[in-house]
Amino acid sequence: MLIGIDLGTTNSAVAVWDGGEARLVPNALGALLTPSAVSIDAEDQVWLGTPALDRLAIAPQDTATSFKRLIGTAATASLGGSLYRAEDLSALVLGALVADVEAQCGQRATEAVITVPAYFNDRQRKATRKAGELAGLRVTRLINEPTAAALAFGLADKGDREPFLVFDLGGGTFDVSIVEMFEGIVEVRASAGDNRLGGDDFDAALATLVRPRLDPDRLLDVLPAEQRDALLSRAAQDCRKALSTSSEAEFALVLDNRRMATMVTDSEFEAACKPLLDRLRDPVVRALRDSQIDAAELSEIVLVGGATRMPVVRRAITRLFGRFPNATVHPDHAVALGAAIQAGLAGRDAALSEIRITDVCPYTLGVEVAEQDGFGGIQRGLFSPIIERNTPVPVSRMQSYSTLGDAQKKIEFGIYQGEAREVARNVRLGRIEIPVPARPAGEVEAEVRFSFDSSGLLEVDVHVPLDGTQHSIVIVDEEDRLDPAELEKRREQLAALKFHPREEAGNVALRARAERCYEDHLGDMRQMIGHWITRFDGALDTQDPRRITEARESLNRMLDEIEGSAPL
Incomplete structure (x- = not known):
């Protein structure tokens, strides 16, 4: 059985391609999202998902979250007296998702399509694949998260779409992809991102903002750093979520049966997050530049990732593009659903027979x-x-x-x-x-x-x-x-790609036609044809298929005009 998995920094989800559509699989608690959290005590008792997250405040030294940010590095976490790398902890989360599929579908999954941030490098991708193998899965493909989200968004009606931008801000990473759909082809034009920017950073900014007035007597300083950070992080998450629906929210936590609380306004939060909001711009600019598409040409700005729920983020996006983004896609579900669609493509499902997807080297x-x-x-x-x-x-x-x-x-x-x-x-x-x-x-x-x-x-x-x-x-x-x-x-x-565009039969024929036309004319016309040949040669030397196609069409059109107007 082949499944699609969104292995997220904050939450993970699993979906299956069933009956011609993608469907999310709930976990044992009935939730469609499973927190990416692991807790292991000294007796090797393992808690995963929500139970592990609940233990974060009372046993932070034995609980790990946001470990996706460390995948592909040598960093380890000490849980229950043992050291675990990020891929080991990720494998435990993946194993829980596989168990949920088996419980719901009555069949054990052996293969998976797993999503990764578009800007993950080779080490991070290998570590993600390793995590899948440790969980007993054959990872048939790693698919970029915004590409998966684009599949979920773009295949809703299977219609052609002008270039649109997928803005994916999750718990720990930020990705941007520019995608176009035409005649059943989902084409990724460009991707960019920041692997160190996500909801966790906004939580940290919020905690830093309120700490002086929340705890003027510095009572939290008596706690071990891990416990203090866990308390502040959990309170920051709750406050940030509340600010998504209100202009003011309470930042509160309990220390030794004493409740500590302070109010935070949306404007205060936005000011504290300004450096983070400014960082959203660079990947967008890079993706637009690489795709050679102007922001005004984008048909939609599609929001993906739980952190895009924040009004401060949506306002920043609106200012950046001069228009409101598209929030119709479920920010937490789109990536997993897209992974399941990719699983359906891999399985050659008849409902997807006319769909092809092209991606880019990030x-x-x-x-x-x-x-x-x-x-x-x-x-x-x-x-x-x-x-x-x-x-x-x-x-x-x-x-x-x-x-x-x-x-x-x-x-x-x-x-x-x-x-x-x-x-x-x-x-x-x-x-x-x-x-x-x-x-x-x-x-x-x-x-x-x-x-x-x-x-x-x-x-x-x-x-x-x-x-x-x-x-x-x-x-x-x-x-x-x-x-x-x-x-x-x-x-x-x-091997079919291993030749220079100069050697491609169609390009050879077109260049020979242009040379013949050059020989047939004199004066200014000859010089102009020579200039066209030089431009075509330059396009061939770029080895860029899009530029070559445009140059080939242009040269053919100009030669048609000349030869069509020649006297009999």
């Missing part, structure tokens, strides 16, 4: 290089992009590099993911070292091709034209656990 992929600085020195450890972020996948791109030293006998390419100029600030994925003929500096060229698919497989091919040698390495998201037959199938699919 991070730039490239290699480590060294460059001469113009003053006789060499700058090492620099990042050279090969596949730029927000390139539609699957994709294959090539860049050429040459030796930097005389008689150089080998070239080593470190393979990285990220956006920083220095590779030390990016994520290292692997390396490939190749022997090259010893020649003077710059005479030996290496063509490096990256081929990347939607499931995280990255194939790196290096070709040395001087001696004709070819070297390759495969980096998979599953840490080499992919079935050999499945790996070969995916590599064959990528």
Whole structure:
């Protein structure tokens, strides 16, 4: 059985594709959301979900929440005297969701589509997949959260939609995706985000705001830091939720049978959150810039994630875009429902036979290089992009590099993911070292091709034209656990992409037509055709399918006008 799971920072949810529609599965308490909380005592008694969250105030040292923010890192939490990594705790939550499905559906799930923030890097995605495996699941696909939400929103009527923006602010992460739907294709144009911005940060800002007047005598200082933070966090969550429906709310907690409380206004909360609200802008601007879409062209601003319920956030979004956002999608359910739809797609359900989804590579992929600085020195450890972020996948791109030293006998390419100029600030994925003929500096060229698919497989091919040698390495998201037959199938699919657009038959034919037209004319007309050919060549060199398509259509149209007007 294949299920869809929204593994969230604050809450998680599970859904199934059943009878031609996505359906959320309630937990043992009848709720559709399960808190992402784990509590383990010294006797190894485990509490999950709401019972674990209830223990946070009384046993904070044995309770963990918001651990999704630590997934993919070496950080650990000590619960019940044992250390647990974020993927271990996530696996316990996933296991509880699987048990809920079995109890409701009478069948145990063995496979899952799990959602992740669009801006999760390779380490975080691998750790999420690891969590699924620890829970006894085969993770068939990781799907970006805003992409899943877009599926739930876009397939409501299966109609074409102009580009719309999914604004996903959850408990711990913030994602933005720009999506377009046409003729059954759900196309993600660009994604951006902030993995350290979410509802938890707004709770912390609220607690910092009220602490001086809530506790002027600093009575909370006598508590252990974990217990104090747990009390303040829980009170902040309750107050923040109350401010979503009122202009004023009480921030209250109980300490040693003494009730401590103070009132907070919506305007005070908004002022305290201003630095956080300002951070919402940058990912939006980046996604718009990468998609080459103006904000005015967006048909909708779709809100996803529980934190978007806050009026301060909705007002900030309205100011940012100059219009009101679309709040028709259930902010807590859309991602899980979208994951179930993706599960239906994976299962080739007849109701989804006409639907296809395309996503983008959220991070730039490239290699480590060294460059001469113009003053006789060499700058090492620099990042050279090969596949730029927000390139539609699957994709294959090539860049050429040459030796930097005389008689150089080998070239080593470190393979990285990220956006920083220095590779030390990016994520290292692997390396490939190749022997090259010893020649003077710059005479030996290496063509490096990256081929990347939607499931995280990255194939790196290096070709040395001087001696004709070819070297390759495969980096998979599953840490080499992919079935050999499945790996070969995916590599064959990528092989179809491994040619430069200049070699594509349609582009070759069009360029030959343009050259023939150039030869047939003289004077200003010839110069103009030559300029068109140069522009088309430039588009081909970008290896960007969208730009190439636009350039091809433009060149065809102009040649049709010339040849159609030629005298008989």
